[in-house]
Amino acid sequence: MQNTQNTVRRIHSIQPYLVLKTDSFCQHLLSSYGISHFYSFSTGCGADTAVSLVPDGCSNILFAYGKDSMTADVYGSTVDKQEITFSPCTDYFGIRFFAGENPCFENFPVKELVNCSTSLRDFPDMAHMFTRMSGEETFNGRMSTFLDEYGKYVENRNRTQHDLFRQICAVIAEKDGLLTIGELEILTGYSARYINYIFESESGMSAKQYSRILKLQNVISCMNTGTVG
Numbered sequence: 001m002q003n004t005q006n007t008v009r010r011i012h013s014i015q016p017y018l019v020l021k022t023d024s025f026c027q028h029l030l031s032s033y034g035i036s037h038f039y040s041f042s043t044g045c046g047a048d049t050a051v052s053l054v055p056d057g058c059s060n061i062l063f064a065y066g067k068d069s070m071t072a073d074v075y076g077s078t079v080d081k082q083e084i085t086f087s088p089c090t091d092y093f094g095i096r097f098f099a100g101e102n103p104c105f106e107n108f109p110v111k112e113l114v115n116c117s118t119s120l121r122d123f124p125d126m127a128h129m130f131t132r133m134s135g136e137e138t139f140n141g142r143m144s145t146f147l148d149e150y151g152k153y154v155e156n157r158n159r160t161q162h163d164l165f166r167q168i169c170a171v172i173a174e175k176d177g178l179l180t181i182g183e184l185e186i187l188t189g190y191s192a193r194y195i196n197y198i199f200e201s202e203s204g205m206s207a208k209q210y211s212r213i214l215k216l217q218n219v220i221s222c223m224n225t226g227t228v229g
Contacts, residue, residue, distance in 0.1 A: 016224075017054075022041035025041040048087060051083065054078075063093045063133055064091075077102075079114055079209055080115055104126055104153065125153055165202040168198065178211075184207060195207050
């Protein structure tokens with residue numbers, strides 16, 4: 001199969017309710033290491049802030065800087081609508097990965113984190129990152145530190161299967177998710193069974209779920225940019 005990864009447009013997913021219901025939201029697009037963008041926001045000092053999430057197939061790492069301490073959680077791929085609650089008086093810094101990209105699941109059953117979360121401390125390889133990130137106070141400082149630490153981690157990962165996964169994602173993206181599994185078999189040269197094995201292993205979702213999410217995010221992106229016909 002031809003490697004189309006570097007020539008295919010990848011959608012920087014949008015969570016509209018996160019932007020609308022939090023304060024001082026900002027983001028920085030990246031497209032490196034499988035990262036879609038960095039983002040930050042804060043919450044008011046009243047009650048907890050509940051935010052609805054739409055399906056985007058993306059995993060996130062979210063650092064929460066409270067008054068006296070920092071916590072960090074890994075959120076697996078969002079494949080169904082769900083709700084997340086944020087603590088008051090907290091500054092958040094997040095990393096959103098492209099749909100299907102898994103930030104640190106090398107030795108973790110990825111399917112167990114779909115629509116779920118766990119502490120970054122559950123990943124021993126991230127211990128040094130956690131310590132360094134706790135001392136960062138600015139958006140640029142947090143972004144730079146994360147890239148430095150995460151780059152070291154990525155270099156040590158086994159990428160063979162994941163590179164194939166990315167190539168299949170690129171084929172789906174070229175069609176904006178508008179293709180059947182049969183058409184995907186023809187375009188990639190792999191069987192439906194093997195394609196779904198790769199998707200389940202790498203992202204915890206099926207190729208059909210990925211395509212459906214891609215179609216939804218395309219619609220949201222077009223609405224956001226005013227390009228819907």
